[in-house]
Amino acid sequence: MTAVATNKDTGKPAGKGAPGRLGRAVRDHAGVPVMAALGLLGFWLFPEDLGLMTRILATALYVLSLDLVLGYCGIATLGQAAMFGTGAYAAGIAAVHLVSDPLVLLAVGGVAGGLIALVTGALILHAHGLTLLMLTIAVVQIVQEVANKARDWTGGSDGLSGIDPSPVLGLFRFDLYGRTSYLFALAVLLVMFLVARRIVRSPFGLACRGVKEDPLRVQALGGSPRRYLVGMYAIAGVFAGVAGALTAVSTGIVGLDSVSFTWSAEALVMLVLGGTGRLYGAVIGTVAFMAIHHILAASDPFHWMLFIGLFLMGVVLFLPGGIASLGERLSGLLSRSPSRTAEGDRP
């Protein structure tokens, strides 16, 4: 019942205000170019921090994949690292034994991540809520144990090293300063972001959001909620797999930490920090969390965890919708309709 009520609520303001539509159009067309510009500005301003910034971009893609399942399908998961790690290991193993072209490696990672998500998703997505959460944790633990056991392939707890990708497009070598990795990661993130946006706005994406709001109603209309969920779970798996492969390619090593429960949970923290159900939220959350993490850890390598805890508590208390909701809150205040702060249909 309540789900239907919310549906009606969110239906109203979307058609009501011209400012809302205008704001959305601006965001639509300016968003990606602004992200690209900021990325390049970072490249130009901090040429000595490209290693960290490359990691931020790859992580942003990973958090984006979590947003697709959590933010758009309402699947509570603590197992996204299973897909990330599978992609990373698949790309790493391919790089050691078969190919070295970075684009091919990304494709390998994506396919591997998508496949594992499809298989495990089909197995576990009949469950809901806490049961589902437990099952996703189980999946990530199993994948980690498999990676630990398959030492000949993955290097076990020593990590899989010796990944040496060839130059991007045969032209740009991965250099010590990380210039190539950074620009490569930025390009991958932007392309994948556009793809993700296309997906969440497609009829399929809208149907997924329908399942999140009210699975019964979707079923009554003749759709199969589970099929939509498994589909989106697999697509998000592809995204996570590409992110894993991107990390493997840019760092040259894959460790067991990339299939850990901790890494899954960290993605969740970053996503909630940025704001779920908004693709920008995933990117903003990752950049904010990792940048603050880095600055605090660099200024005090011994006690920084305390301060990051305080920061997270602050955000949760004062900005429950995440950082991405800040803009909406402000515009909401300006247009004097403060109740319309957390709409569900943000891209």
Add this chain to the structure above:
Amino acid sequence: MKSVLRGALLGAVVGLALGAGPALADTVKVGVIAPFSGPFATVGKTFKEAIEVYQAQNGKTVGGHTVQFVYKDLDQANPAQSKALAQELVVKEKVGYLAGFFFTPDALAVAPLIDEANIPAVIFNAATSAITEKSPLYVRTSFTLWQATVPLAEHVYKTGVRKVVTAVSDYGPGIDGETAFKTTFEKAGGQVVDSIRMPLKSADFAPFMQRIKDSGAEAVYAFLPAGPTTLGFAKAFNDNGLREKGIKFVGPGDITQEPDLLALGDAALGITTTFHYSAAHDSAMNKAFIAKHKELFGSSDTVTFTSAGAYDGTHLIYKMVEATDGKRDGAKAVEAVKNLAWESPRGPLKLDPASRHVTQNMYLRVVEKVDGQLVNKEIETFPNQPDYGFKGK
């Protein structure tokens, strides 16, 4: 024009961020990557304290160059982050040396980087043999499981034990220890009756104890990560009556490292280990080290093998700075020390030129109570043990 603008902007940003002028030209920076927060924070602490003790004893300059340490926190095994931190240290902090590294994957991650930048990486701990094969610029001052286990297996055979069961955590170092023990012990003529691999996260050891009992072994060789896991294993060993049955408990020395002895309590009494460093090592140099540590930090309870690794690693860095006259030339620096022999708080040390790993004495120790405090009492010395696990390129 563009570059001027860019330079000015950069200068402004960096200047604001650091609030300082250009670094002293004559400072050699060393980047230390280690866990300084989280569950392994004590390791980073022992690194840092040992470095400070060394600097207090030997001064902060060598050959007119000030040696400055920059610490970066890496709270758990995370090779991608290790690489990013190393990259930052090399590119931004302009360090001449990398050091630290508690976990093997973190050390392995920087191999391509140190090769390209031509700077040495001094490993204070990470103990998998194969690491130093991956780059000629790795130098290691810790130990390997092979190094500690081979003399132990020979010793166990000599005491008349013929049937042993190995029980190790199912991960890289555990498998290393198991292989080293099995190979050596069977070569000597003994028999490994069962090889148990326990999941890394297991907390209940009773079933494994039953297997050890059933195997009819006279001794158990165990290796688990130091800390709570070892604690659980040792307690289960006693609670299930294996000690009463007279089964011997042996292993490499990290299972009875000094900071854990207090928590292990009397459960640890009688555990026999081989290792390269005990805080109770009887030598003038170790006494001076412990005394200085106490003077600087008020207590020497935390001094353990990671302290020794960092102390000797710092010594090597000083020697390398001296040999290259403070210039950034990793190949030359490593060349200068790779035949070096010196005296350390743990005894005589010598780098092996092929593996760039220390050849050192291994000590047979038994956990005993001395003046109400548990210590690893050294009872026998196996001199000049190389890294048996090194296979070369």
